[in-house]
C-alpha cells in the first residue's frame with residue numbers, strides 16, 4: 428500500500444485535512460468532528476465503496492440515505508428527501524453527515540448539511556476522480572434549478588475529506604476521464620504537467636492547487652490575485668452545454684470543450700495567438716483524452732442565451748480568458764465574438 432498524503436486546507440478556524448491515497452479511508456476517524464456521536468451517510472446506489480465507509484463508522488452510523496443518480500436529481504426535492512431522513516434519524520449539530528460519492532453527492536449532501544439545523548458538520552468521502560480533484564474540496568455546495576446549474580447553494584466547508592484511490596476501481600472509464608476536465612483546467616492555470624505524475628501524487632497536487640485558490644478567496648468575493656473565479660476557466664460554455672444537452676455530456680467533457688472554446692474566444696478577441704489555441708486543443712484532446720468539439724444538435728442562440736445567464740456574469744457576457752497578463756476574468760464580451768467562436772468548436 429502506498430503512503431497516504433495529507434493536504435491541509437488553510438482557512439483559519441475552518442481549516443481541515445484532505446487525505447489522499449490508497450487506503451486513505453481508514454483515516455475517517457481522524458476527520459470526524461471529535462464531538463460527533465452519530466453519523467448519517469448520504470450516497471447513491473452503485474457505489475460499492477460506501478459499504479467500506481459504513482463498516483468503518485460502526486455503530487455511530489444511524490441512517491444511510493440514497494439519492495438519485497445524475498444531474499436531474501441534483502435538486503431541492505433531493506435536499507428535502509435527505510433532510511427528512513435526517514429528521515427521522517434525529518441528527519443534530521452534535522452529529523455528522525458523511526457524503527460518499529462523486530461531486531453530485533458531495534454538492535447535494537454538503538448543501539443539505541449546510542441548511543439542516545442551520546448547519547451540521549459534513550465529511551466528504553470522494554469516490555469519483557472529479558470529486559477528489561475538485562468538487563469535494565473548498566466548501567461550495569448546492570443544487571440546480573431548471574434555470575441553470577448550481578443556482579441555489581451555500582459555502583459550507585467540510586470537517587475533512589478522504590480521497591481513497593481504491594474507490595476509483597469501480598468507476599466507469601467515461602466517468603474517470605471526466606475528472607481529467609478539471610485537471611486540464613489546472614494545467615492551464617498553473618502550467619503543471621499533471622498527467623505526468625503518478626495517480627496519488629496527481630490527485631494530491633490538484634488538491635493543493637485548489638486549496639491555494641480557496642485559501643486566497645474562500646467566498647469568491649473577487650479582487651484577490653488568485654481569485655476563485657479563475658477556477659471557472661472553461662466553465663462558461665461548459666455549464667451552458669450541460670444544460671442545453673440535458674447533461675448528455677459529462678461535466679468533465681463539457682469543461683474540455685469549454686477550455687478549447689475559451690481559447691478560440693481569446694484568440695478572436697486578439698488576446699492570444701493561434702499557437703496558444705493549438706496548445707489548448709493538444710492538451711485537452713491528446714494529453715487529457717477529452718473531446719474538443721461540441722456534440723451535434725445544440726443551438727448557438729440557446730448557448731449564447733445560457734452563457735448570458737451564467738451566475739458569474741455581473742456585467743454582460745463574462746468569461747475567464749487567457750491573455751497577455753495570464754488567465755483573468757473578462758466582462759462585457761461582445762456577443763458576436765462569443766457566437767463566432769462557437770463555430771470553431773463545431
Ligand SMILES: NC(=O)c1ccc[n+]([C@@H]2O[C@H](COP(=O)([O-])OP(=O)(O)OC[C@H]3O[C@@H](n4cnc5c(N)ncnc54)[C@H](O)[C@@H]3O)[C@@H](O)[C@H]2O)c1
Nearest residue numbers: 471529530531532554555557558561562567594597598602
Ligand atoms: N463544489 C464544487 O466546487 C464543484 C466542482 C466541480 C464540480 N462540481 C459538481 O460535481 C458534479 C460532478 O461530479 P462527478 O463527475 O463526480 O459526477 P457524479 O457525482 O454524478 O458521478 C458520476 C457517476 O459515477 C458514479 N460513481 C461515483 N463514484 C463511483 C464509484 N467509486 N464507483 C462506481 N460509480 C461511481 C455516480 O453514482 C454517478 O453515476 C457536478 O454536479 C458539478 O457541478 C462541484
Ligand SMILES: [Zn+2]
Nearest residue numbers: 609662678682
Ligand atoms: Zn468544474
